[in-house]
Amino acid sequence: MTHDTNTSKGKASTKESAQLNQQCVDLLNEVDAFQALLKETLRNPQVVEVRQFRSNVNSELKMLVKLEERIKAQIQKSKDNSAEKKTLDTAGKKQPGTEEEDIDSDSELEQEIDLDSELEMRMVHALRSSNMPFYQSVWDTARNSCEGLLAMGKRFYWDVETRESQKGDYVGKGGGDKQANKDKRKSAYVDIVAADGDEWVKVSTISESRLLFEMAKKGWEAESDDDFSDAGSDGPPKRTVLRNFDGDDPGDDDDDDEMELIKLARDLRKAANATRERYKHPRVRIVLPKIGEGSVPEIDDILSEIRSYGVQVECKESLAARQEKKDLARLLPQPFKNFTSTLNVDCTLLLAVVSDLSHIKNIPVLPSFHRAIVRQIEVEKDMPLLPSELWPAMGSRNLLCSSEAATRMREIVDLIGTPAERARMEILLENSLGNNVDRKTLVEQFQALSDYHVPEDWALPVRIVDAQPEIKECLAKKILPPVADDVAEGLSDINYSVFMYGWAASITTITSNRTIDRQIEATIEKSRGEDEDLEGPEVWVCDTARSLVGKERGRN
Structure with a gap:
């Protein structure tokens, strides 16, 4: 040279x-x-x-x-x-x-x-x-084809003990990778968790030549399945069976001769079957930006095998059709997209909506304040609850609450609420100011008691409903699944009225009571059995709450 x-x-x-x-x-x-x-x-x-x-x-x-x-x-x-x-x-x-x-x-x-x-x-x-081409492919896939991004890289396990120990780590129950005693052999690494947890995406940048080389190296062959259909018969055509083992079952533990893409699809399916996001398994998609479809029969056979696991496959032809990058805002989580047109509001959020902590920007911290209230004041300064989360969640949707939730809220506000908190409560709840006050007037009155801009389309007032008749009717007519009886037994009277009513009326319940939400979900999963379609109430949990400031210093 x-x-x-x-x-x-x-x-x-x-x-x-x-x-x-x-x-x-x-x-x-x-x-x-x-x-x-x-x-x-x-x-x-x-x-x-x-x-x-x-x-x-x-x-x-x-x-x-x-x-x-x-x-x-x-x-x-x-x-x-x-x-x-x-x-x-x-x-x-x-x-x-x-x-x-x-x-x-x-x-x-x-x-x-x-x-x-x-x-x-x-x-x-x-x-x-x-690794840069791979990272770029992952980001391009997320940017061009995903919404509601929750994670870029996350491991999910199908081992029962691991999954039980990691519950609560992540909304999709995937858990972090740093916990001890996890068997990665019983897991799948997902490149993109999207659609607010409903979709998993895996990207592989393997080339066609590399895939064909691997098939040859590991002895994969396409065989005709004579038992499926006899040649010349009027039945469906013969299907191609990919195999690199003797016998009927390759076994879960023998991965030496397994094609990497096939093993990947199988592991993703196992992990998805062991994971539920709001009672449903996530859908799985594998993206192959360097693989074409329809020109090499052997590769098409591999793609068919992957799809047999219930995995969606995207090749370079479909990816080429969406090269333009979408707005980054599309990647933001969209937790409200499946909300019903009417929302069932729990007492915890009714209190948050009227609290001085949610409306006064500069509340002086008094020595008498509980440390939890001090902490809420600090958090509120960084990101106000109502403008950043509750008002966007409510939008222009109709609002209602159970009579039990309204009664409990009124008891608390009457006992310890400030004059401003009591005034907000009267505006918020139905019939407090009479039946002839229109929504626009209620919003204007509420605006006078808040340092933040109150949305003009906020659907005041919150309608109060008698939840018991509808709950009893649904239970008596077996409209709700049998597990509803077990769920009901574990709830207090007020939580029964709130969560069971939302379930019976098929409307979204919004709350900050994560403990009850997890309790309901655990009860349903425990009773699921073979019923893959079993679902509980639709609940959205606000990750924070607001206390009332209180009308007296030194109160208990």
Whole structure:
């Protein structure tokens, strides 16, 4: 290899490295922009897990920067060697010296060139082995085809003990990766958790040639299933069966000859079958940006096998149709998208709506305040509850509450509420100010008691309903599933009226009582048996609550 060739390859490596570096920087900028959007719009930005993904991309950038520095040093070294050789050639012509010394000098230089070439090949290989194309594919998939992002990279387990120990870690019950005693062999790593937990997406950047090589290496063959249909019969055509084992069952423990994509689809299905998001299994999608469909029969057979696990497959043809990047706002969680047109409001949120903590921007912290109230004041300064979460959740939907919830709220406000809190309660609840007050007037009256802009389409007042007749009718007529009796037994009178009514009326219940929500879900899952379609009440849990400030200092 000549010096010029070596330098030329070094320049090519530098260009390739610079392109990857810029790609990393651009991707980090997009992720940073999304994280900034999360902070602007969500009360708890950490609910969307993207920090690990960003950390991975940043680590890749650091590696590429170091590699670029080595490439530049290699180019400079090649230039220095070239200059040295010219000097030696000149010296050999103009200065006395032996032929043997000239031969030794040329030999040493050629060895240096060989070492340079070997180093250059290693660096080129490192560049082409970069994880950056994969990270870019994952981000592009999320950006172009997903909504309601919850995580970029999360491991889900199908082991029963692991799943029980990790409940509560994450809304999708996936759990974090740092907990001890988890068997990763009984798990699947999901690249994107989207649709507010309803969809898992896995991206594989395997190429067609690599996939065909793996099929050949592991002895996969396409066989005709004669038992499915006899040739020449009027039945359905023969199907192709992919197999690389003897017998009828490859066994769960024998993965040595398993195709990686097939194993991936199988593991994703196992993990999805062991996970429920609001009573339903997440749907699974595998994205293959380098795989085409319809041109190579062997690859089509692999794709058919993947789909047999109930996994959606997307290849490069369908991905090419949506190259334009969508607005980052599409990736924000959308927890309210499935809300019913009428909302059933729990007592905990009725109190939050009238609390001074939710409406007065600068409440002086008094020595008599409980530390929980002090903490709520601090949190409220960073992200006010009503403008950032409750009013968007309610929107223009009709609002109602059970008579038990309204009675309990009135008891609490009458006992410890400030005059402003009592006034808000009277505006909020139906019939408190008479039947002839229209919504616009109620909103205006409420606005006079708040430092925040009250939405003009807020559907005041909250209608009070007698929940008991409808609950009893649904239970008597078996409209609700049999597990409803078990759910009802574990509820207090007020929680019975709130959560059972929402279930009976098929409307969304909104609450800050996460304990009861988990209790109901656990009861239903315990009684599920083989009923895959069993569902409980539709409940949305606000991640925080608000206490009343109280009308007296030093009150108990």
